[in-house]
Amino acid sequence: MLETVITAFSDALTVQTLVLIVAGVFIGQFFGAIPGLSALTAIAIAVPLTYYFTPVGALAFLVSINKGGTVGGSVSAILMNTPGTPEAAATAFDGHPLAKQGKGLKALKMALFSSVTGDTLSDFVLFAVSAPLALIAIRMGPTEMLAVIVFALTIIASLVGKSMFKGLIAAFLGLLLATVGLDPEGGTSRFIFGMPDLMDGLPISAVGIGVLAMAEVLRQLIVLRGAAGDSHLPLSSERPEDKRLSWAEFRACLRTILRSAAIGTGIGALPGIGSSAAAFIGYNAAIRASKHPETFGKGNIEGVAATESANSSVVGANFIPLLSLGIPGNVAAALILGAFIVHGIQPGPHLMQEQGRLVYAMFAAMVIANGTNLLLGYFGLRIFALAARAPALVVFPTIGLVCLTGAFLTSGTFGLPLVVGFAVIGYLMRALGFSFVTFIIGFVLGPSFELSFRQTVILADGDLGYLVDRPIAMVIFALSAFALSRTIWRHVSASGKPVTP
Amino acid sequence: MTLRIFEALVGAGLSLLALAIWLWGIPAWVEPNDFVTVAPDLMPRVAVGAIGVLGALMCLHRLFLEPDRTTPAPIEPATIGLALIVLALFAVSVTLMLTVGFLVGGVFITGALTVFMGQRAWWAILLTAVCPPLLLWGFFEVLLGIPLP
Numbered sequence: 001m002l003e004t005v006i007t008a009f010s011d012a013l014t015v016q017t018l019v020l021i022v023a024g025v026f027i028g029q030f031f032g033a034i035p036g037l038s039a040l041t042a043i044a045i046a047v048p049l050t051y052y053f054t055p056v057g058a059l060a061f062l063v064s065i066n067k068g069g070t071v072g073g074s075v076s077a078i079l080m081n082t083p084g085t086p087e088a089a090a091t092a093f094d095g096h097p098l099a100k101q102g103k104g105l106k107a108l109k110m111a112l113f114s115s116v117t118g119d120t121l122s123d124f125v126l127f128a129v130s131a132p133l134a135l136i137a138i139r140m141g142p143t144e145m146l147a148v149i150v151f152a153l154t155i156i157a158s159l160v161g162k163s164m165f166k167g168l169i170a171a172f173l174g175l176l177l178a179t180v181g182l183d184p185e186g187g188t189s190r191f192i193f194g195m196p197d198l199m200d201g202l203p204i205s206a207v208g209i210g211v212l213a214m215a216e217v218l219r220q221l222i223v224l225r226g227a228a229g230d231s232h233l234p235l236s237s238e239r240p241e242d243k244r245l246s247w248a249e250f251r252a253c254l255r256t257i258l259r260s261a262a263i264g265t266g267i268g269a270l271p272g273i274g275s276s277a278a279a280f281i282g283y284n285a286a287i288r289a290s291k292h293p294e295t296f297g298k299g300n301i302e303g304v305a306a307t308e309s310a311n312s313s314v315v316g317a318n319f320i321p322l323l324s325l326g327i328p329g330n331v332a333a334a335l336i337l338g339a340f341i342v343h344g345i346q347p348g349p350h351l352m353q354e355q356g357r358l359v360y361a362m363f364a365a366m367v368i369a370n371g372t373n374l375l376l377g378y379f380g381l382r383i384f385a386l387a388a389r390a391p392a393l394v395v396f397p398t399i400g401l402v403c404l405t406g407a408f409l410t411s412g413t414f415g416l417p418l419v420v421g422f423a424v425i426g427y428l429m430r431a432l433g434f435s436f437v438t439f440i441i442g443f444v445l446g447p448s449f450e451l452s453f454r455q456t457v458i459l460a461d462g463d464l465g466y467l468v469d470r471p472i473a474m475v476i477f478a479l480s481a482f483a484l485s486r487t488i489w490r491h492v493s494a495s496g497k498p499v500t501p
Numbered sequence: 502m503t504l505r506i507f508e509a510l511v512g513a514g515l516s517l518l519a520l521a522i523w524l525w526g527i528p529a530w531v532e533p534n535d536f537v538t539v540a541p542d543l544m545p546r547v548a549v550g551a552i553g554v555l556g557a558l559m560c561l562h563r564l565f566l567e568p569d570r571t572t573p574a575p576i577e578p579a580t581i582g583l584a585l586i587v588l589a590l591f592a593v594s595v596t597l598m599l600t601v602g603f604l605v606g607g608v609f610i611t612g613a614l615t616v617f618m619g620q621r622a623w624w625a626i627l628l629t630a631v632c633p634p635l636l637l638w639g640f641f642e643v644l645l646g647i648p649l650p
Contacts, residue, residue, distance in 0.1 A: 165556075168551070169556060169559070188533070190530065225617065396614065397629060400610060405603075417595055
């Protein structure tokens with residue numbers, strides 16, 4: 001065990017990996033702090049760059065961006081009441097009133113400490129759970145994998161967004177686009193329109209950059225056109241007690257932080273729910289547990305601790321289904337899955353067995369990234385506060401160019417028009433309220449879904465009785481059917497209320 | 502137009518599009534293969550079929566079950582126009598990158614978008630237009646040795 005830990009840290013403690021962790025955390029915090037951008041945008045743009053890194057460095061870089069983004073999102077939420085990232089929306093409830101009271105720096109420090117605490121705890125759960133879970137998953141055949149993918153898609157589609165129909169349509173659109181390229185069994189072409197570049201399918205990096213990053217840039221360019229730059233509240237008043245966060249104040253919130261970390265970890269381990277839901281659930285749990293619930297929303301620092309701990313603890317837990325089953329927990333994990341594939345690594349039950357050293361090196365990198373997140377966040381608060389009010393008319397045109405550059409780096413000249421095309425799809429999805437989360441996860445899971453389906457059909461050889469001989473798969477299929485029926489029933493029974501399925 | 506009618510139209514449109522792909526798109530763009538266990542067009546047909554059915558259900562739901570009958574549709578001609586302008590700028594930039602080179606296309610897109618965002622000071626436009634492409638070009642071409650178009 002000790003030998004494994006030493007090997008993992010020696011693999012992660014290379015100059016390249018350390019530089020990439022620091023750069024990743026910085027980029028994540030920077031992007032997270034700018035309203036309209038998020039760690040997701042940064043990850044989508046960064047995936048192509050990881051082509052040129054070692055596998056450990058590439059994964060450490062992307063995970064660090066993800067971790068930095070959750071901390072950065074709190075900066076603009078607290079100082080400007082404009083969450084840098086969707087998961088930081090609940091942070092503004094108490095964070096901004098604290099900033100108005102001249103306690104912005106205190107709130108930012110609480111956000112940072114609770115965020116890193118929640119993230120670290122969730123990482124330890126990941127380290128403890130993923131190997132045993134992979135051992136169970138390794139006994140699963142293609143039929144069980146098919147059942148798990150169907151279950152994941154059902155859960156994701158029914159939980160994401162306001163409309164179940166739109167969530168499912170987006171997921172099936174992702175599955176459809178995943179069929180572009182050569183048929184995996186016979187090698188015949190599908191939807192390649194005579195373009196050899198499409199034979200390998202649509203590149204995940206171009207789809208990710210287009211739908212996530214460039215479409216968001218497009219939306220922000222239009223929304224923020226002609227808007228004057230926002231200014232934020234000062235970091236703190238002149239009183240020393242408003243500038244620091246005492247150990248007593250942190251200890252008073254420790255129970256809340258641990259509760260939120262448990263909530264975030266549980267939610268993160270389920271595919272699709274995401275850190276925004278975790279933040280709100282963590283916040284509500286803190287209100288319910290408090291002796292003074294009336295103080296929440298008026299500048300209770302426990303509210304900041306609850307939301308930040310919950311949304312950050314989703315980051316590590318999202319890797320549990322990714323590393324053990326090959327199913328991404330959210331969009332960031334789906335993009336990181338794309339980076340795994342770029343480096344010839346297939347996440348899933350066999351990953352621990354085949355690439356155990358790499359996985360443990362990634363775990364070590366996650367621990368280092370947490371420390372970096374804490375240090376960089378603590379000493380860089382003022383820089384990120386400046387980033388929060390970076391002028392939109394400089395930021396978004398530049399990010400637009402970075403998106404095009406990223407598309408070229410992975411897919412060559414073919415990637416440039418492709419990324420613009422997917423930006424149109426992403427923009428339309430946002431405008432019409434279709435979930436890009438289910439779209440991306442459907443797109444990423446599409447090839448695994450098709451492969452498991454084909455293997456199941458071949459193994460069954462036309463005999464439906466084969467499925468009856470796979471009780472675990474049958475139970476998971478039944479759970480999927482139950483989850484879907486329950487969601488449909490919930491929407492139908494609420495049809496008298498303004499809820500849109 | 503209300504949101505209910507707009508979304509019913511979106512559902513119907515998706516359903517019709519899926520039907521067209523099912524009838525004409527898949528036979529034209531998916532090469533058949535008789536020597537495999539699962540036909541190459543099965544998965545596209547499953548996905549397209551599901552989109553078609555869900556689109557039709559969404560249309561019917563919005564028409565007959567949606568209780569919100571007042572919220573207006575999110576159609577703003579000005580926003581659509583602006584989106585088209587930005588997309589056209591990106592298309593021109595991509596063409597310039599592919600034909601002339603990264604620097605010209607990059608300077609064009611950052612400069613044009615800065616003006617689009619409302620910047621009118623010439624020195625600020627010049628700085629925003631020139632610095633990011635130059636920095637990216639220097640980073641990739643000069644520092645890392647990765648060729649850009």
